[in-house]
Amino acid sequence: MLEIKGINSFYGKAHVLNDLSFDVARGQVVALLGRNGAGKTTTMKSVMQLVVPQTGSVTFQDIDITRMPPHKVAKMGLGYVPEERRIFTDLTVMENLEVGRQPEREGTVKWSEDMLFDMFPNLAERRTNRGKELSGGEQQMLTIARTLMGNPSLILLDEPSEGIAPVIVEEMARVILRLKKDGLTVLLSEQNLHFAQAVADRVVIVESGTAKYKGTLAELNAQPDVRDTYLSV
Numbered sequence: 001m002l003e004i005k006g007i008n009s010f011y012g013k014a015h016v017l018n019d020l021s022f023d024v025a026r027g028q029v030v031a032l033l034g035r036n037g038a039g040k041t042t043t044m045k046s047v048m049q050l051v052v053p054q055t056g057s058v059t060f061q062d063i064d065i066t067r068m069p070p071h072k073v074a075k076m077g078l079g080y081v082p083e084e085r086r087i088f089t090d091l092t093v094m095e096n097l098e099v100g101r102q103p104e105r106e107g108t109v110k111w112s113e114d115m116l117f118d119m120f121p122n123l124a125e126r127r128t129n130r131g132k133e134l135s136g137g138e139q140q141m142l143t144i145a146r147t148l149m150g151n152p153s154l155i156l157l158d159e160p161s162e163g164i165a166p167v168i169v170e171e172m173a174r175v176i177l178r179l180k181k182d183g184l185t186v187l188l189s190e191q192n193l194h195f196a197q198a199v200a201d202r203v204v205i206v207e208s209g210t211a212k213y214k215g216t217l218a219e220l221n222a223q224p225d226v227r228d229t230y231l232s233v
């Protein structure tokens with residue numbers, strides 16, 4: 001569904017992604033793992049064309065999206081949830097969801113507020129509260145819910161478990177598994193191997209902007225040396 005082939009991305013002269021390649025198959029949850037600064041966020045931004053790769057290509061549903069403007073990439077069905085939460089703090093939960101609404105897309109789940117409130121019961125209870133009245137975890141959930149209002153077929157989640165309470169981390173894992181069940185494809189980035197183990201089908205370990213390891217979680221678990229080399233466990 002998503003193919004990243006040999007991309008090289010830069011910030012000015014800093015060469016951050018180095019011939020990075022990996023695929024995400026439809027319906028899978030793929031976790032990008034790697035230490036701080038490995039290049040996970042830059043990979044997500046390069047998929048969305050917020051950082052434009054200088055060479056290499058990004059293909060989504062057999063269409064080359066490299067150098068496409070980011071708003072067009074989003075319209076093709078890629079929903080991006082950045083690490084920093086992006087909600088409108090002065091708008092209510094309902095209003096935040098309304099802002100994310102996009103037309104229905106063929107072959108993807110059409111999300112309604114009711115479906116989202118069923119998935120995020122905490123938000124249901126707080127539907128008339130303003131964004132700034134929510135906890136960090138609730139704001140994170142609202143960012144995801146608002147992205148789902150755009151009816152994406154693939155969702156990119158940058159460090160969804162970062163900075164939220166352990167009980168909300170469990171909730172987040174449940175949400176990701178539910179999205180997978182509903183047919184969404186998920187690419188997430190994580191430093192937390194335990195979280196990835198709870199949700200991912202496959203992992204791609206990124207180090208210095210290169211994919212050093214690709215495989216299933218079972219394969220990774222059978223190779224503790226790989227884990228120890230590239231991840232802080």
Ligand SMILES: Nc1ncnc2c1ncn2[C@@H]1O[C@H](COP(=O)(O)OP(=O)(O)OP(=O)(O)O)[C@@H](O)[C@H]1O
Binds near residue numbers: 011014016035041191
């Ligand atoms: N806007 C920027 N300008 C210059 N360098 C940047 C910029 N953003 C990131 N970098 C550098 O690019 C490298 C990769 O950063 P990136 O944020 O993609 O890593 P990451 O794996 O997502 O790590 P983190 O967990 O810290 O988000 C790092 O060395 C970082 O310092």
